[in-house]
Amino acid sequence: EVQLVESGGGLVQPGGSLRLSCAASAFTFSTCAMTWVRQAPGKGLEWVSTISGSGGEIYYSGSVKGRFTISRDNSKNTLYLQMNSLRAEDTAIYYCAKDRYSYITLGLDYWGQGILVTVSS
Amino acid sequence: QSALTQPASLSVSPGQSITISCTGTSSDIGAFDYVSWFQQHPGTAPKLIIYDVSRRPSGVSYRFSGSKSGNTASLTISGLQAEDEADYYCSSYSSSVLGGVFGTGTKVTVL
Numbered sequence: 001e002v003q004l005v006e007s008g009g010g011l012v013q014p015g016g017s018l019r020l021s022c023a024a025s026a027f028t029f030s031t032c033a034m035t036w037v038r039q040a041p042g043k044g045l046e047w048v049s050t051i052s053g054s055g056g057e058i059y060y061s062g063s064v065k066g067r068f069t070i071s072r073d074n075s076k077n078t079l080y081l082q083m084n085s086l087r088a089e090d091t092a093i094y095y096c097a098k099d100r101y102s103y104i105t106l107g108l109d110y111w112g113q114g115i116l117v118t119v120s121s
Numbered sequence: 122q123s124a125l126t127q128p129a130s131l132s133v134s135p136g137q138s139i140t141i142s143c144t145g146t147s148s149d150i151g152a153f154d155y156v157s158w159f160q161q162h163p164g165t166a167p168k169l170i171i172y173d174v175s176r177r178p179s180g181v182s183y184r185f186s187g188s189k190s191g192n193t194a195s196l197t198i199s200g201l202q203a204e205d206e207a208d209y210y211c212s213s214y215s216s217s218v219l220g221g222v223f224g225t226g227t228k229v230t231v232l
Contacts, residue, residue, distance in 0.1 A: 045161075046223060047222060049220075059220035061220060105155040105172070105214060106155060106213065107169065108159070108167075109178055111167055113166060
């Protein structure tokens with residue numbers, strides 16, 4: 001069964017950094033684009049970033065570009081999100097999700113359970 | 122970055138059908154057949170119910186169907202059941218943001 005398990009969340013002060021990880025299993029990781037999606041408390045879904053299966057194509061939302069870095073290690077079946085210069089408005093549940101294709105389509109057929117990131121002093 | 126536009130809420134009686142609209146632009150829905158729909162129950166991760174405008178993943182009920190006309194995509198749920206009460210989101214690739222965009226979300230209530 002496909003599994004995506006996020007880790008690395010928690011409480012951080014404004015201006016601080018966190019690195020999220022997403023461990024994937026039971027599918028050919030390198031053939032699937034991977035995406036981070038976040039959801040602020042009581043709000044809707046927000047696309048954050050996508051990386052293609054090979055890692056050669058990367059996309060960011062305007063709200064995180066220049067502060068967040070997505071990456072993947074296909075030898076370890078793991079997706080990462082390095083988050084720097086965190087702001088209060090980055091507070092959200094962060095989900096990693098698998099695309100049905102090797103390139104970005106947002107056909108996200110499997111999702112992790114989500115991990116909470118809280119930015120507060 | 123503008124979200125796709127969905128109605129905030131819809132209410133329907135059990136057994137009836139509803140259609141949720143998702144309005145975008147010629148840079149997203151109108152340009153690509155990468156429209157997806159997700160169902161989210163409170164406290165849980167979203168679930169993919171439609172991808173590539175009208176395709177259903179394995180295991181998703183035939184009562185869910187998707188379509189697109191111009192810059193607007195639609196999700197139709199037929200024979201509403203209590204378990205269909207949830208939030209629904211559309212998504213698309215967007216060439217204007219060079220990435221993804223989600224809809225504003227629709228809360229469906231089964232009366």
